[in-house]
Amino acid sequence: MERVFIFDEDIKARSFLYELISELGWGVHTVASGSVILDLLKNERPGLIILAEQEGEFCGFSLVKKIRIFDKDVKIIVFFNPSSGPCRDPEQVSRESDISAYLPKDFQDPCIIKKIISVLNQQSYIKPEGIAIRGKILVVDDELEGRETVANFLRRRGFAADVALSGEECLEKIKQKTFDLVLLDISLAGMDGLLTLKRIKEINPNIKVIMSTGLVSSEVMEQARSLGAADYLMKPFNFGSLEASLVSLLITEKRAER
Template sequence: QEVAMSELSPDRAREHRQRSVLIVDDEEELRSVLTEFLQGQGLDVIQAANGLEALLQVKRARPGTVILDITMPRLGGLDALKRIRAFDPSITAIILTGIVDDALRRQALALGARSVFVKPVALADLWRAVGGADTTPLAPTEHQESSPWSPPSAGPVTGPIARILVIDDDAGLREALGEFLSTRGYATRLAVDGVGGMAAVMEDAPDVVLLDIEMPGLNGVAALNAIRAMAPDLKVIMVSGTTDTDLSKRALAAGAFDYVTKPIDFAYLTQSLETAVMMNRVERQPPSTKPPGGRA
């Protein structure tokens, strides 16, 4: 609930500031997940979709903490951070970015940010940055029904090949995919809907996501957009019960790694997962260890 500071007594105003957080991100789904989590910790949360809205909210509600995406339309994160800190240097600023950039991180810290996190940020880390260092964050109660990570039932003894998050509202298919992946050497985690899946990505990012495209509430394409905003490099394979080519084109254009239809061709899915995992390994290698493109 938004509260104008002028409407509060001095004591109430101080109390409000201590527990108020402004979330600024142009991805509505990501704002919703962060809002749900922080409200579950007992904080008052307000939202803004861009830097200009953030400035208006800061001047009106005087939040104690601002969580700010670095890349937004209508006044980007760094410019917004500079103006917010100029207006009220006591505000705690936490920056979220989808780009690994040391120069940008140093610039944000120099402008007064307390922390800079690369998406996806673990919710526990975000909670500590907000100021809950002495307490353990509570898991979101609504939507968040993701299972814990399950180890593989077969595969290398040294550990799982990779960690796969399955997001599907069909309990039978969700469990079947989990069992199949487990027998192929993958660790698995299961989520029942898009919001729960997004929270799972933020809690402990997987290597690959299998995402149902048709779910109630936050559907697969909307969840894909939000997950890509949180974790741009995360490989997401869409699973659909329809052969609608327009839908598959939209999903691939939105950044899906691959697209499989039900009934699932498990041989094709296995090949797609192996390719995604291989690409992850190549992308995560330091530049000096990547296969040379030519003569040294």
């Protein structure tokens, strides 16, 4: 199993990232010194290296340059302190520094966790070893092929997935069973997706809902947000983005309950 190397002088940040990456089913090696990363790279190629932007010869972007001597392809994420903010555009920094992402160190933001997961998922769609059931998902779509394709993918990735072919069936299942998250198509026949979303939130306001659609509409996206949608994904799905969105929302909720 490929591992993730984590170096941050902040022990609380190392602890959080260790727990997060472990929950995703990856092996993790945390270190308290950047020079240890270089020693590890002599014998092992990790799936990802996570660093904090810090001053020092074996820290931040100075360490990135040294890592590239050993491995020109390994994926690297660098976190910056959000209180001081990045001095340049994060995407520009990522391109110029040859890293996968340059992110604010805000672990309460599901979008940050989603980005970490997206980078990890670039490796493969093989279910990580030893991963437990990650959450109960209800897939709501009136197109049989799309519905079953998504549900089967989620099952392979360790989720418990159920399906509903209409808004009406979705509401009945939510009344009868417990779900952590609903993946809801907007363009349903009969009760449309936005009305279904409204009814879901009336039944259980705590259920996370991700809307899906093949149409680009900022107005519809805004309506979905105002009704309580947690995210909005375009069809056909990029399965890496889909999984990243699901896991980031579920992990954020799980940690909020602790």
